[in-house]
Structure formats: structure tokens, C-alpha cells
Amino acid sequence: MNNSARTKAYGRSAMIALTLAVLTIIEFYVAISLDSAIFLMLIALFKAVIVVQAYMHVSRLWSPEGEH
């Protein structure tokens, strides 16, 4: 595997982390301004879906190749 593929993969990882950080800040301000439990749990659910999909590779469960 070449360096550009590796750099691209690291960049993708950083973008996901940045998205999660932004969502956490939004979550904090939603708690202060709106005080909506449902909205806060929805943001948490959205963050969890991102982690499960991007970091935990849930889609590999049904990939036919069975590769890493």
C-alpha cells in the first residue's frame, strides 16, 4: 500500500474525530439553550452511529471478503 492511501486514511480518521468534536460542542450548547432531552439523545445517537460505522467498521460484518 502506498503513502498516499495511508495519508488519506489518516485524514479520514481526523475528519471523523473533528465531526464528533463539533457535535459534542453543539450538544453542550443545546443543553444550555434548549434543554431538550430528546434532542440531546438524538445528537448522541447520531454520534454513536458515526462511531459504529466509521470507527467500529460494522459493515465488515456482512462483507463477503472477510478482510480487515
Add this chain to the structure above:
Amino acid sequence: MTTVTAALEGYTQQLRNNRMGLWLFFISEAFLFGGLLVTRFYLWGNTRPELDQTIGLIVTAVLLLSSFSMNMAETAIEHGDRRTFLGGLVVTAVLGLVFLIGVMVFEWGLFPAIYEGHLTPGGDVYGAVVFAMTGMHALHVISGIIFIAIVWNLGRKGGFSSERHWGVESCAIYWHYVDVVWIFFYPALYLIGTVAH
């Protein structure tokens, strides 16, 4: 079928089974953490104890950052970058320890000389739920750090390759799972409801 092809197919099948087993374990764990979340909403309703918001945000950021470093470590071994892989594991373990210390000092108040906590496990319903939720989560953080240490030690000895690294993948997925649990626990403990204690 050559010996190499047979070995690869055997590994692929084993990998599928391992993944399924790990995710079934996560589902069973979800009942435990889900039960704790339900307990929080049943007992607290739309109230919450007074917990330090800055500390909550900092420990959450630390855990999210540790997920990033763990993903970097996993991506590194996938691409044969052993140095980043080992470094990523160390950073993740250190961030996990920082999270743990943050919880022990500022949520549990285990070191009154540094920070005097006002909640106790047997004090009232707020203390009981906070200690149950953070305690169970902290137990998983500790086991995650031990898991990382084992993987780091094996990796240091050249135990994983870009083709075969189930140990790294399972360790990373486990760590991210611990993060996912905190993603739900953070608003439940710190953000939802009005301060009642």
C-alpha cells in the same frame, strides 16, 4: 486448492466468526448499559445532580480523542506503519488513564485533598446512579487499557501484520464501544434535566 489458499480461507472464516462473536458480546453489554440508562431516567426523571460541566466536557473530549488515536493505530497497522501503530496505542492508553483519573478525582471525589466530591454511592439516589453508571463504565475503561497493553506488547514483538491483525481490530472495536457508551452517558449524567442536588 493450494495450502496457502486453504490457510487464507480458514483465516477469513475465522475472522468472520470472531467478528460475529464480538458484536454479540456488545449486544449483551448493551443490555447492561441500557439498563443503567433506564435506571437514570426512571429515578432522576428530568433532574440531575450538580456535576462540574467543565470536567464533564473535558473527560468527554479526552475519550473522543482516544478513539481518534486508536483509529490511527488501527489504520497504521492496516498500512504497515508499525511506528504510528505502537505510538497510537500508547497515546490511547494514556488518554484512557487521564479519563479514569478525571472520573476518580472529580466525579467520585476519591482524593479530597485535590477535589472534594459531594456525592457518595450510598448517599442518595443521585450518588447511587452516578457511581453505578460511571463505575461500570470505568471498569470497561480499565479492561480496555489492559487489552491495549497486551496488544502493544504483542505488536512490539512483531505480532501483527497488515494482512493479519485481528487482535488490533478487536481491541480497537472494544475501545470504540466504550466510547459509544460514554456518548450516551455524557448527556444523561451532565446535560439532561435541571439541577436538583
